[in-house]
Amino acid sequence: MNDLVQRRVGATLLAAILLGIGMMAALDEIVFHQVLAWHHFVETDNSALALASDGLLHTLELVVLVIGAVLMLRLHETGRHAAGYRGAGFLLGMGGFQLFDGIVDHKILGLHQVRYVDNLLMYDLGWNLAGLLLLAIGYWLLRRARRGEALSQR
Amino acid sequence: MNAFTLVFGALAALYAWGWWRSKRHGRGWPLWRLVIFVGGALAIIAVMSPLSMQWAHRDFRGHMAVHLVAGMIAPLGLVMAAPISLALKNVPAHWGRRWVGFVSLAPVRVLSHPVTAALLNVGGMMVLYLTDLYATMLHSPGFALWLHWHFIIAGCLFTWAIAGPDPAPKRPALEWRFGVLVVSMAAHAMLSKWMYRFHLPASMPLDQVQQGAELMFYAGELPEALLVYLLARQWVRSRYRETATVAPRTSTTPR
Numbered sequence: 001m002n003d004l005v006q007r008r009v010g011a012t013l014l015a016a017i018l019l020g021i022g023m024m025a026a027l028d029e030i031v032f033h034q035v036l037a038w039h040h041f042v043e044t045d046n047s048a049l050a051l052a053s054d055g056l057l058h059t060l061e062l063v064v065l066v067i068g069a070v071l072m073l074r075l076h077e078t079g080r081h082a083a084g085y086r087g088a089g090f091l092l093g094m095g096g097f098q099l100f101d102g103i104v105d106h107k108i109l110g111l112h113q114v115r116y117v118d119n120l121l122m123y124d125l126g127w128n129l130a131g132l133l134l135l136a137i138g139y140w141l142l143r144r145a146r147r148g149e150a151l152s153q154r
Numbered sequence: 155m156n157a158f159t160l161v162f163g164a165l166a167a168l169y170a171w172g173w174w175r176s177k178r179h180g181r182g183w184p185l186w187r188l189v190i191f192v193g194g195a196l197a198i199i200a201v202m203s204p205l206s207m208q209w210a211h212r213d214f215r216g217h218m219a220v221h222l223v224a225g226m227i228a229p230l231g232l233v234m235a236a237p238i239s240l241a242l243k244n245v246p247a248h249w250g251r252r253w254v255g256f257v258s259l260a261p262v263r264v265l266s267h268p269v270t271a272a273l274l275n276v277g278g279m280m281v282l283y284l285t286d287l288y289a290t291m292l293h294s295p296g297f298a299l300w301l302h303w304h305f306i307i308a309g310c311l312f313t314w315a316i317a318g319p320d321p322a323p324k325r326p327a328l329e330w331r332f333g334v335l336v337v338s339m340a341a342h343a344m345l346s347k348w349m350y351r352f353h354l355p356a357s358m359p360l361d362q363v364q365q366g367a368e369l370m371f372y373a374g375e376l377p378e379a380l381l382v383y384l385l386a387r388q389w390v391r392s393r394y395r396e397t398a399t400v401a402p403r404t405s406t407t408p409r
Contacts, residue, residue: 051351055343059375063336066379070386074394 005082008075012082013089015071020093020138022065028101029058038115057105068093084150088141095134102128158202158302165237166195172240181243187235194231197223198306211292214358218366221305225275226377229309234384238320250321257322268326268334271315274308276341283345288355312338317384328389335385339378346371 032038075081102124106113114123144150169191176183200206201223209216242250256262264270282288282301291298314320316331325331350367353360 048348048352051347052344055345055347056340059336059340059343062375062379063339063382066382067386070383070390074390078394 008080008082009085011071011075011080012085013092015068015075015081016086016089017093017096018064018068019072020068020090020095021097022061022068022093023090024094024097024101025058025061026065032114082145083152084145084148085142086152087150088138088145091134091138091141093138095131095136095138098131098134099128100131102131156202156204159199162195162198165232166192169195169235169237169240172244175244176240183240183243187240190231191235191237194228194235197228197231201228202302211298214355214362214366215369218369220302222369222373224302225305225309226374229306229313230377230380233310233313233318233320236319242321254321254323258324263324266311266315266322268312268315268331271308271312272334272338272341274304275312276338276345278304278308280341280345283349283355286355286357289357292357313381317381317388328385328392332385332389335378335381339375339382342374342378343371346374 072081072086102114106124106127113120114127117123141150145153170188173183173188201210201220206216206220210220211217238253242253257266282291291301316335346367348354349370350364353363355363358366
């Protein structure tokens with residue numbers, strides 16, 4: 001791959017990964033916080049600091065989504081996107097965020113749990129396996145795009 | 155009819171007159187800018203009408219809805235319509251130099267710096283909601299009136315300092331403005347979570363405060379996301395212009 005193509009692939013992957021992260025975060029907010037209300041707006045202890053970190057994470061998710069959209073829009077306007085890498089990056093971003101949310105937010109920071117029930121393990125497994133599955137599909141798409149066999153490259 | 159109707163009605167009429175005058179002289183001005191300016195002005199007139207003011211006074215959710223429109227959504231329309239640029243097109247050229255001189259004055263530059271604007275905007279809200287000031291405001295009509303003006307003016311100042319299209323030389327770099335925007339968004343989100351959890355302002359019923367805080371959190375981030383979008387577009391465009399102007403120079407053979 002020459003230098004120019006490499007740059008296009010890098011820029012497209014970056015924009016798509018940012019979009020994936022933002023999309024997964026938005027899905028989490030909408031489906032689990034608002035529609036199902038499995039976990040709530042605030043589940044942290046009474047420490048103002050934990051709430052602040054939650055607010056910061058939320059803001060960063062939104063900023064990431066918008067920046068991803070702007071970058072992707074610009075790549076398409078100037079015709080410099082790399083075909084075949086958009087879906088791969090998007091799924092890698094989604095899966096990566098899901099796994100990050102499941103391990104760092106839920107377990108290490110303990111901001112909230114998936115659902116407040118007795119057999120939490122099943123929910124945690126489901127949450128993180130879904131993330132792994134998205135990552136695996138994203139990786140498979142990435143390899144296919146590298147071989148030049150992605151649907152949009154034919 | 156109150157002062158808000160008078161002031162913003164007059165501003166909208168003035169803008170429409172300038173738009174029509176530019177068009178007649180063959181120097182067109184985009185219609186969407188007229189639409190968002192008049193829309194912003196009408197939104198302020200609507201939420202500052204006596205009916206909506208009574209609701210806001212009684213109910214914290216009403217207060218939050220009014221604040222959302224007057225302090226965040228309407229300023230986007232008013233500022234992004236570039237009223238100063240339109241005005242400068244319609245007055246003699248030396249007014250342009252006066253404007254540049256005005257915004258280059260040290261006090262004006264300090265006041266319109268993103269950090270100052272963010273402090274006035276989000277900092278003002280923190281003081282209002284986290285202290286007893288909210289209860290004081292409910293019992294003092296004069297202070298309440300002043301506070302409404304503060305919301306509108308601070309919202310416009312913030313929008314202008316972050317992404318305003320009007321001419322302002324010596325404006326802080328895009329990276330600065332972006333950083334301040336993200337920090338103030340985070341502060342806004344934190345504040346609404348604190349209000350929800352710690353029942354602040356304490357003078358209002360808990361369910362009203364919680365629903366108001368949720369409104370502030372979820373609806374408040376839509377205009378913020380729009381600001382991020384506008385700023386990121388400016389940033390990506392300027393980056394692209396840089397690479398476009400640098401690229402040919404590197405490809406030419408040395409003379």
